[in-house]
Amino acid sequence: MATDIRIDYYPTHEQQGIKFRRGHALPFGATMVPNGINFSIYSSEAIDCTLVLFERGEAQPFAEIRFPEEFRTGNVYSMIVFDLDYERLEYGYRMDGPFKPEEGHRFDKSIILSDPYAKAIGGRDTWLATPNWDNIYPYRSRLVFEDFDWENDHPLETPIEDLVIYEMHVRGFTQHPSSNVKNPGTFAAIRSKIAYLKELGINCVELMPIYEFDEWENSKENPVTGGLIVNFWGYSTVNFFSPKAGYAATGKFGMQVDELKTLVKELHKAGIEVMLDVVFNHTAEGDHRGHTISFRGIDNKTYYMLTPEGYYFNFSGTGNTLNCNNPVVRNMVLDCLRYWAADYHIDGFRFDLAAILGRDQNGAPLSNPPLLESLAYDPILAKCKLVAEAWDAGGLYQVGSFPAYGRWAEWNGKYRDAIRKFLKGDEGLVGEMAQCIQGWPDLYYYRGPTASINFIACHDGFTLYDLFAYNEKHNEANGEGNNDGGNDNHSWNCGVEGETEDPYINQLRHKQIKNALSILMVSQGVPMILSGDEMGVTKNGNNNTYCHDNELNWVDWNLLEKNADIYYFAQRITRFRRAHPVLRSRTHFQHRDYVGSGFPDVSFHGTQAWEPNFDASSRCLGVMLDGAHAKGGTIEDDSIYIAMNSHYDALYYELPQLPNGKSWHLAVNTDMPTGDDIYDIGKEPRLEDQGRFLVGGRATVILVGK
């Protein structure tokens, strides 16, 4: 057989009955090779390295093999070990070197270190199963099979402007008993909700962190509720290449990789893209008081940004900062994203606190950050969506100025704030609303509207419902005396703080949610909604629920019935967006008629047609999008007129006159009761009065001209 003719398929060394030989420096990590496993790891400052091998779950290793000096190439230690049971194997390393924190070195060979390139981690196989706290090696590197049968699957490459993104927490989405699924809280359970996602009309799920993290990190008893405070959100990575085993129904069998890949494949079959929220700004190792899991013991000075005294810079707000623009770390990030794109068919990435990725090794912002540039020009990532959260906890705020290389889009925090303030009735917002509707050309003039990921609520902050039910945050359950979480919520409780029986207030809250969804779905750029907002989920006014594995974070599916009108509306407004290409332009409006239709591509109006009022006291804006200019004039669409009124009184809006043969039809009127608030595509009733429309107080109206 051809596989037997290579010399390196046979061992040259033996120790404790284990046979091994010199390995291959590349690829890094542990890789199956004929007859054995190739191990490769690098450290710039270690003086010695030992491979530690465990049988799965055993307390003590069955072998420790020191890398002979001749197995080292440069700073890379590599070795092939023969006849290992790759499915039952857990491996780690001991690194010897100086422990001199003031010089940046924290080597400690008494600790067994996890491989930064491991493809799965053992130790947290089932969510919140009590770990053995005395385990000498708690986060164990494992191998995975990489021969998944993708059949004809391929990342969907949906144009970004056509996406409707749905931000979701894997466990939170189905853990509530009302979700009625077989394996609640898992990748498999999301699969059983695919029909629901299609019905809702979204076409991209953005999964909050799914890289292996430890839900037990910083866990403690909740002083307020008596329950357990855990790391629920997972913005604290233990390993960048491994999916979270506790999110897989089959994690206890070590099959989380197959389960996640099957989810991606099935979502793709349903036309739904998968975006991952990735956290490259810091790791789970914390600051100088944190425990050593991997990076710190392998190459502290390489992986982390350190102060001159050897402490950790804390631009992430979580203890340490990954040294992303160190060439070695940059390559690891690149290897990681390539792996997820190529092996998991991931369609895009959203980078948590991405401004950190543009800081140099001393923390100063770079004008041309090598990591961001590498990602933008990488051949494997070429069709992936790259989305930045363009700020960090160190005060760097780059919305509109994030280094984009023609590729990067960003979470538009300004969009979120402007819409919130407008809807609560603040003055002086009409100008910003015009920017919001257009994909904010003032911020993204050169990058186009697709640079703007538009959202009004996300995991961080109030849910859409809470935005209209609470003036203030109510974070007591987080155990920090309500001092955590942001205070700039721009929210309005509609008259009563929290739940109320008052039907007028409840109706107003529902109307405000529909206003928000309407404006979001007709804005140029890329809309994103938070999972559960389509049925009015509440977190009881808590705007920072990172630590709760309970109803605060679990989508309560009973709300589909309780808030049936919101869901009815949400399903249709997503379809409205997807039915109208004029809402999804790749390029900015030109404010002129370049196809000869008699109308500019976009025009602004007030209560008088063609006379927008941008005064500080104005709360009214009408926008007309000319259907003949859809997608730069290449597609003929209906014209669309949007009337937004955040004044408390109803006002007549004079309508721009359509050309002969066309007339205005009512698609959305959030002032009307359910059933009459939004109409199915093609079933919009023709307006009797084509001259003007009475827009209710705090209401949004959308008309189609056809």
Added chain:
Amino acid sequence: MKVTITEQDEIAVVEVTGDIDSKTAPEFERNAKLATEKSQKIAIDLTNVEFMSSAGLRVLLMVFRNIKSQNGKVILVGVSEDIQDVMSTTGFINFFTIVGTLDEALVILKQD
């Protein structure tokens, strides 16, 4: 784990007893391969298998790919509920026809 191969009317029947994990998967694979050399119609009887790891599932898929490339057919028999759960969660189940008894498998394979 024990594997026996018998032939019934040009159908190869692979009967497995015991657990299939990474330790026993190579032997299961050798036998399954032998079966594919005998026939393109294969029934794999897993009635007496309580546990199958990822490595075992991969052998099944290898047999499926091998036989499919020869326009043959593979049927799994007596797969326990636990194993079917794992196969379903990890997507393996989509590739296979699964029946309760060997007789049912033989009837289907004879029809083809």
